[in-house]
Amino acid sequence: MIEANIIVITLISVALLISILRFIFAEEIYTKILATNLIGTKIVLLILLSGTLSIEKDFTDIALVYALINFISTIVILKYYEDKEKCNEYD
């Protein structure tokens, strides 16, 4: 079980680096918000998996709080677009 942990953490870290690249080389603003949501989900998974590296440690409460905050920040970024025609100047 411990060896599978190390392989999965490596795979998800590589996926995190690729999504950071997607965030930097994005043309539109909507792709950046999508990449933010993706990075938040990956960090929730990394929090859950780093609790299994050492025995008798569980980080499930922190993962739940993190999922909440990721959702709220994505919705707030999109609430900026409500009834506003000037937002396309930032593209």
Add this chain to the structure above:
Amino acid sequence: MSMIEAILLILGGVTALIGTIGCFKFKDFLSRTHAVSVVDTFSTLLIILSLIIHNGFTLLSVKLFLILIFLYITGSTAIHVLTQAFLKYSKKEIIK
């Protein structure tokens, strides 16, 4: 029992990598949302299922199950709201 958990974990990791490479390689915004939703639903299901099997029938498994349900509901809602904003306010031409 530990073989099933290991296989589920590694499959979850490979799915996350495939979804992210898909998001990197697609050329259109609306295609990239498909790749991101794969990561949001399928990869989290495999990884959290493996952790539930590892822990047995305790309070920790109930908490993990609640995290899974919460990620399902909020992940899909966030991408839906993002797509609505894109269709309403974007300047690009959408090929029908």
Add this chain to the structure above:
Amino acid sequence: MTIALLYILLSVLIVISIYVIISRNLFSVIISTTIFSMVCALIFLLLDAIDVSLTEAAVGAGISTILFLSTIRYVDIIATDTKKSTVPIVILFFLLLISISILIYDLPEPGKANVVNNSQATKYYINNSTTEMGVPNVVTSVLAGYRGFDTLGEVIVIFIAGISVLGILRNTKGRT
């Protein structure tokens, strides 16, 4: 394994900071600070400080983003592309980096037992914290038990800051 993961996350932090300096788009800079806080909270978790990571997640990724975006929408800032170059800022950044590296090189090693700042108080905390306070994590017992009054003062300051910001960002249309 934790050390390798820490190195990867720190390199992500460096890449995002360089992007914040170089980028010209105001909106994407705000979203970059959100990602920065998320990765910082994960680093704090790997270094065994759980309360600090919860606070960083709530304040950095939650409140900061909301405040910055509300400010932009309230004030109607239009970010235009200026003609000034970024070369002075980059030179200043490298000077700051070199001076801070020289400072950090002179600090004592963390975790060594016979260093000046690791003397009586740290030994007392490590030896007696689990039996006196009953909390298994030493960082939490120091924050909430031995230094409880400092935490109380911090909570009062953050509460005052939150109330004053709410007072500034109120919607005053349609009220007499």
